[in-house]
Amino acid sequence: MDSFLIQGGTRLQGEVTISGSKNAVLPIMAATLLTADTCVIRRVPDLSDVRFMCDILKSLGAEVQFEDGTLTIRAALIRGHGDYELIRKMRGSICILGPLLARLRKAHVSLPGGCVIGTRPIDLHLKGIRALGAKLQIQNGYIRATARQLEGTMIFLGGRAGPTVLGTANVMMAATLAEGVTVIESAACEPEVTDLAHFLNSMGARITGIGSPTITITGVKELHGTQHEVIPDRIEAATFACAVAATGGEITIRGARPDHFHAVLDKLIEAGVKIDQRKSGMVVKPTSRLKAVDVTTLPYAGFPTDVQAQIMAFMCVVPGISVITERIFESRFMHVAELARLGADISIEGPSAIVKGGAPLSGAPVMASDLRASAALVIAGMTARGSTKVNRIYHLDRGYERMEEKLRRLGAQIERVEGE
Numbered sequence: 342m343d344s345f346l347i348q349g350g351t352r353l354q355g356e357v358t359i360s361g362s363k364n365a366v367l368p369i370m371a372a373t374l375l376t377a378d379t380c381v382i383r384r385v386p387d388l389s390d391v392r393f394m395c396d397i398l399k400s401l402g403a404e405v406q407f408e409d410g411t412l413t414i415r416a417a418l419i420r421g422h423g424d425y426e427l428i429r430k431m432r433g434s435i436c437i438l439g440p441l442l443a444r445l446r447k448a449h450v451s452l453p454g455g456c457v458i459g460t461r462p463i464d465l466h467l468k469g470i471r472a473l474g475a476k477l478q479i480q481n482g483y484i485r486a487t488a489r490q491l492e493g494t495m496i497f498l499g500g501r502a503g504p505t506v507l508g509t510a511n512v513m514m515a516a517t518l519a520e521g522v523t524v525i526e527s528a529a530c531e532p533e534v535t536d537l538a539h540f541l542n543s544m545g546a547r548i549t550g551i552g553s554p555t556i557t558i559t560g561v562k563e564l565h566g567t568q569h570e571v572i573p574d575r576i577e578a579a580t581f582a583c584a585v586a587a588t589g590g591e592i593t594i595r596g597a598r599p600d601h602f603h604a605v606l607d608k609l610i611e612a613g614v615k616i617d618q619r620k621s622g623m624v625v626k627p628t629s630r631l632k633a634v635d636v637t638t639l640p641y642a643g644f645p646t647d648v649q650a651q652i653m654a655f656m657c658v659v660p661g662i663s664v665i666t667e668r669i670f671e672s673r674f675m676h677v678a679e680l681a682r683l684g685a686d687i688s689i690e691g692p693s694a695i696v697k698g699g700a701p702l703s704g705a706p707v708m709a710s711d712l713r714a715s716a717a718l719v720i721a722g723m724t725a726r727g728s729t730k731v732n733r734i735y736h737l738d739r740g741y742e743r744m745e746e747k748l749r750r751l752g753a754q755i756e757r758v759e760g761e
């Protein structure tokens with residue numbers, strides 16, 4: 342398994358271009374199952390999760406080409422049963438359920454695994470699919486869904502932690518080919534769901550209320566092919582902003598949409614980071630007056646849970662006490678123990694981590710555990726004195742395109758150590 346070897350203490354300087362959004366492109370790839378026509382998707386990041394989804398679509402019978410950031414997918418002749426092992430390995434694959442059911446009236450999909458950040462239930466996905474008239478059986482690790490005809494209805498999709506992003510995606514995709522009108526109440530408003538809705542409408546779907554908690558889908562007979570450019574990855578952009586906030590220096594983030602992550606930018610400004618929107622991009626530069634801030638993760642447009650670990654790494658090097666509360670997932674503090682190995686002073690009180698920041702970190706070998714925790718360890722390693730080895734960075738490769746290349750171009754001393 343590959344690792345990153347990082348020499349800390351270097352400020353970041355220069356320009357970085359943001360890739361397309363992983364969490365937008367995965368459901369959009371699933372949506373191509375809704376038509377027999379060809380779909381062309383641009384600004385697709387070359388990530389292991391994207392390549393996994395390509396393999397899943399191929400296992401269903403779709404033709405898939407992925408070259409130079411462009412995906413061409415034609416799901417002409419597809420079957421409703423995917424490769425168990427593939428589907429089980431990547432949670433995002435659950436979003437093939439809705440499209441398969443809508444297109445074939447049946448779907449045989451493996452239950453997605455949980456992961457280190459929580460059990461990751463899919464009860465809301467199943468509630469929505471059942472509400473549309475599907476019959477569901479769960480056995481031997483599979484979901485078998487059948488429906489003579491999906492019928493539009495009103496569905497409240499809010500759960501104990503608020504809306505569900507992929508649950509909204511699944512139900513919205515299934516409803517595009519249902520008979521009649523579907524209203525999803527407590528729909529997720531994340532930009533990735535908005536991008537999916539725009540993609541579906543470009544295929545001939547009739548979706549209104551996009552970006553709001555109430556989405557209305559009027560079913561149509563069939564959908565056609567389309568072309569689409571994926572939105573930039575707001576979480577990658579936020580990760581780089583937290584990185585330069587922690588290391589010092591000044592970077593220009595190109596291609597990001599500030600309106601997609603105002604909560605993060607607002608929090609960084611509160612902490613003493615200067616952020617200017619220029620023609621060349623978003624210029625991010627920590628001032629000399631940094632201060633600890635409190636963060637609570639919330640559904641969009643609140644502070645995103647996917648940036649919680651990264652801003653914690655930043656708070657480790659800022660003098661003061663920062664209370665970081667995780668309201669979306671039940672166990673998303675895997676990075677705390679590893680940050681402590683670098684000398685961070687963090688204690689956990691229920692859903693909150695209390696960060697006593699300011700003491701300099703010192704390099705050590707650390708273990709990546711999930712995608713965003715790994716990013717936090719890279720950020721901390723770049724600020725720590727001495728060298729830090731981040732092991733199991735396959736977690737990072739799932740969601741960050743050529744991260745070490747982008748960071749090296751910004752002056753970071755980081756290299757990939759092949760499979761140890």
Ligand code: EPZ
Pocket residue numbers: 363364365367432433459460461462463464465466467500501502503504505506507508529533646647669670671712713740
């Ligand atoms: C998406 O996961 C993202 N993944 C996650 O990003 C992100 O953290 C999450 O949304 C929240 O923003 C992709 O888009 C591929 P949820 P998703 O359903 O849709 C509970 C990353 O790092 N819930 O919005 O699976 C759930 O347990 C990843 O890029 C139910 O209770 O998340 C959680 O507490 C990590 N029942 C909350 O809702 C359900 O049926 C939000 O989960 C579904 C979810």
